[in-house]
Amino acid sequence: MKYIDEYRDPAKVHALLDEIRAAVTRPWVLMEICGGQTHAFLHHGLDEMLPPQLELVHGPGCPVCVTPLEQIDRALAIAARPEVIFTSYGDMLRVPGSTRDLFAVRAAGGDVRVVYSPLEAVALAEAHPDRQVVFFAIGFETTAPANAMAVLQARQKGLKNFSVLVSHVRVPPAMEAILGSPSNRVQAFLAAGHVCAVMGYHEYPPIAEKYRVPVVVTGFEPVDLLRGALAAVRQLEVGRFEVENAYERAVTFEGNRPAQAVIERVFQPVDRKWRGIGVIPQSGWGLRPEFAEFDAETRFAVGEISTQESPLCIAGEILQGLKKPLQCSAYGKQCTPQTPLGAPMVSAEGACAAYFRYHKGAQA
Amino acid sequence: MQTDDLDFEGYTCPLPIQQRETVVLGHGSGGKLSHDLLTRLFLPELGKAAPRALDDAALLGLEGARLALTTDSHVVAPLFFPGGDIGRLAVCGTVNDLAMVGARPLALTSAFIIEEGLPFETLQRVVQSMQSAAAEAGVFIAAGDTKVVQKGGADGLFITTSGVGSVPPGVEVSGANARPGDVVIVSGTLGDHGIAVLSQREGLGFETDLQSDVAPLNGLVAEMLAAGEIHVLRDPTRGGLATTLVEISRQSQVVIELRQEAIPVKAQVRAACEMLGFDPLYIANEGKLVAFAPEKDAGRILETMRKHRYGQEAAIIGRVVEAGSPQVRLKTAIGGTRLLDMLPGEMLPRIC
Numbered sequence: 001m002k003y004i005d006e007y008r009d010p011a012k013v014h015a016l017l018d019e020i021r022a023a024v025t026r027p028w029v030l031m032e033i034c035g036g037q038t039h040a041f042l043h044h045g046l047d048e049m050l051p052p053q054l055e056l057v058h059g060p061g062c063p064v065c066v067t068p069l070e071q072i073d074r075a076l077a078i079a080a081r082p083e084v085i086f087t088s089y090g091d092m093l094r095v096p097g098s099t100r101d102l103f104a105v106r107a108a109g110g111d112v113r114v115v116y117s118p119l120e121a122v123a124l125a126e127a128h129p130d131r132q133v134v135f136f137a138i139g140f141e142t143t144a145p146a147n148a149m150a151v152l153q154a155r156q157k158g159l160k161n162f163s164v165l166v167s168h169v170r171v172p173p174a175m176e177a178i179l180g181s182p183s184n185r186v187q188a189f190l191a192a193g194h195v196c197a198v199m200g201y202h203e204y205p206p207i208a209e210k211y212r213v214p215v216v217v218t219g220f221e222p223v224d225l226l227r228g229a230l231a232a233v234r235q236l237e238v239g240r241f242e243v244e245n246a247y248e249r250a251v252t253f254e255g256n257r258p259a260q261a262v263i264e265r266v267f268q269p270v271d272r273k274w275r276g277i278g279v280i281p282q283s284g285w286g287l288r289p290e291f292a293e294f295d296a297e298t299r300f301a302v303g304e305i306s307t308q309e310s311p312l313c314i315a316g317e318i319l320q321g322l323k324k325p326l327q328c329s330a331y332g333k334q335c336t337p338q339t340p341l342g343a344p345m346v347s348a349e350g351a352c353a354a355y356f357r358y359h360k361g362a363q364a
Numbered sequence: 365m366q367t368d369d370l371d372f373e374g375y376t377c378p379l380p381i382q383q384r385e386t387v388v389l390g391h392g393s394g395g396k397l398s399h400d401l402l403t404r405l406f407l408p409e410l411g412k413a414a415p416r417a418l419d420d421a422a423l424l425g426l427e428g429a430r431l432a433l434t435t436d437s438h439v440v441a442p443l444f445f446p447g448g449d450i451g452r453l454a455v456c457g458t459v460n461d462l463a464m465v466g467a468r469p470l471a472l473t474s475a476f477i478i479e480e481g482l483p484f485e486t487l488q489r490v491v492q493s494m495q496s497a498a499a500e501a502g503v504f505i506a507a508g509d510t511k512v513v514q515k516g517g518a519d520g521l522f523i524t525t526s527g528v529g530s531v532p533p534g535v536e537v538s539g540a541n542a543r544p545g546d547v548v549i550v551s552g553t554l555g556d557h558g559i560a561v562l563s564q565r566e567g568l569g570f571e572t573d574l575q576s577d578v579a580p581l582n583g584l585v586a587e588m589l590a591a592g593e594i595h596v597l598r599d600p601t602r603g604g605l606a607t608t609l610v611e612i613s614r615q616s617q618v619v620i621e622l623r624q625e626a627i628p629v630k631a632q633v634r635a636a637c638e639m640l641g642f643d644p645l646y647i648a649n650e651g652k653l654v655a656f657a658p659e660k661d662a663g664r665i666l667e668t669m670r671k672h673r674y675g676q677e678a679a680i681i682g683r684v685v686e687a688g689s690p691q692v693r694l695k696t697a698i699g700g701t702r703l704l705d706m707l708p709g710e711m712l713p714r715i716c
Contacts (some may be wrong), residue, residue, distance in 0.1 A: 045700015
């Protein structure tokens with residue numbers, strides 16, 4: 001398959017592995033930001049092919065994992081209402097709220113539908129003027145432009161029965177939160193290539209400078225991941241801390257300006273709670289006041305919902321790379337992809353689910 | 365940036381959904397939830413007297429002969445999809461379940477649950493398709509039943525077929541019979557059916573010329589059994605090849621190792637899976653089988669398969685490496701290794 005096979009070429013992969021082995025002289029801790037990268041490492045068995053001095057820790061870049069529990073409970077409350085068609089990206093359905101998940105709401109008669117694009121939700125609202133169509137707008141900078149576009153289209157069409165439950169998050173503040181934590185172990189970042197395709201990487205030089213960490217924009221195929229790791233290692237070995245782009249075919253310094261403009265038109269930075277991490281200042285996007293009429297949280301008065309959570313799960317430590325999934329006492333026992341205790345076990349991009357599927361759980 | 369008040373240690377998780385109070389769609393996915401439902405609820409109550417309850421069909425001794433018996437309900441949206449329809453699916457599904465224990469299918473029964481309002485023209489086309497599939501498989505529909513439910517009580521049309529077949533003397537095929545040294549053969553490309561159906565779903569609308577592989581496999585199986593010794597046959601339907609192989613590894617208590625680059629997958633299926641965040645190894649097939657055979661016979665069986673219209677792209681994809689704690693390992697194309705598990709529940713597209 002063109003544009004994929006050349007980045008999974010075994011000869012190129014092994015040549016890059018040789019280069020990395022030649023470059024590494026000491027132990028280093030790298031964090032891949034994005035859950036998609038975590039999965040790619042494990043999906044291809046690449047993590048175990050890296051030299052032992054390199055430790056990968058898995059970052060918080062799984063939008064499903066970091067969406068706070070109360071936001072899930074709000075979604076469940078809205079989805080259960082008879083007048084509502086609740087639309088969501090697929091993997092949010094499995095995330096448990098305090099007592100149930102969207103599957104259970106659907107089994108109890110709620111109209112819950114998986115969409116591939118928020119624009120499908122807008123089309124549903126047009127087709128069902130007698131129903132309230134709500135879209136669960138989660139994700140990083142990657143999903144934000146399309147979600148913002150859905151709101152713009154709804155306004156343009158004059159739709160009164162469309163709204164969004166917003167839980168958007170931004171990567172750079174999370175990187176700073178991790179680096180600023182006293183327990184931080186991360187020495188270099190593989191930045192999330194898809195996020196950078198939208199946002200560029202002009203936000204990273206101040207972070208690299210302030211915390212003295214290399215940041216390498218990295219893609220998702222084996223060759224991309226290894227090029228990112230190699231660039232990070234070469235910087236670490238000589239004590240450099242610069243921002244580098246190892247995903248040139250998709251990412252420019254400026255990023256996708258029209259997409260950024262759509263985000264800025266609809267959203268503004270807000271303080272956002274991250275599951276497992278807490279409130280990070282200015283780390284999310286919320287609707288601008290002029291789009292408040294599309295806010296499902298106020299339309300359905302669910303802002304007051306609060307929650308209790310299981311003390312077993314160590315997702316917070318996993319999401320910031322302090323612990324590995326295997327170090328969790330609940331991993332593979334109380335916590336499996338069927339009965340997730342925490343969000344990293346839920347999403348296809350979650351670190352725990354990746355371990356369970358590809359590696360170390362999996363026994364009956 | 366102010367990060368002092370962030371509580372990285374104080375993270376708590378949502379309460380688990382350890383036991384659901386209701387059935388959810390995932391219980392019908394063919395994956396782990398389906399397996400749990402079967403082993404925890406149905407088998408303890410209903411399966412006490414059923415030998416080999418985890419194979420595709422049951423074997424019943426009858427005055428020296430062995431009868432195979434199976435049943436399968438079919439629900440699919442849309443009713444007509446590229447390469448097939450619910451009628452062909454209903455016949456092939458049950459014929460194949462019989463064939464997967466080495467049986468020669470004899471006769472089927474067919475029960476229809478019809479939602480009021482279904483056009484006669486639709487029903488007629490489905491029934492004609494059933495007849496043509498039955499004729500191709502060399503079986504006949506021996507009995508049937510019809511129920512009509514009110515609008516909203518069913519999604520158009522559900523069809524349940526049951527089948528009986530006879531197992532020839534000397535044939536011993538079961539998911540429990542895999543053993544070290546066996547090679548693993550698939551009869552062709554994986555994921556065609558699931559992706560062909562998915563491409564027709566509302567909201568997806570990606571264009572492909574992909575056809576479902578739905579087909580009766582009893583003819584292919586008969587020729588394979590004549591060509592050599594076969595230990596295991598299974599059709600990797602819902603849950604896909606990975607789920608099927610995990611089941612076999614558990615039934616037989618063996619370790620199976622696959623080579624990713626040997627597994628045949630069409631370029632369109634790979635592309636659709638890349639786009640949607642699916643893995644072809646978990647996508648449903650309706651006209652493919654996986655066989656375990658001793659190495660000495662594998663070449664002859666493979667040659668026979670490739671001459672058959674439903675086995676032209678048959679390939680050896682791996683082997684049973686040892687007996688012991690069940691495991692399915694995949695050697696990735698770049699030389700890494702990962703484990704394959706069952707499909708957890710409903711297959712969900714990824715967010716990005």
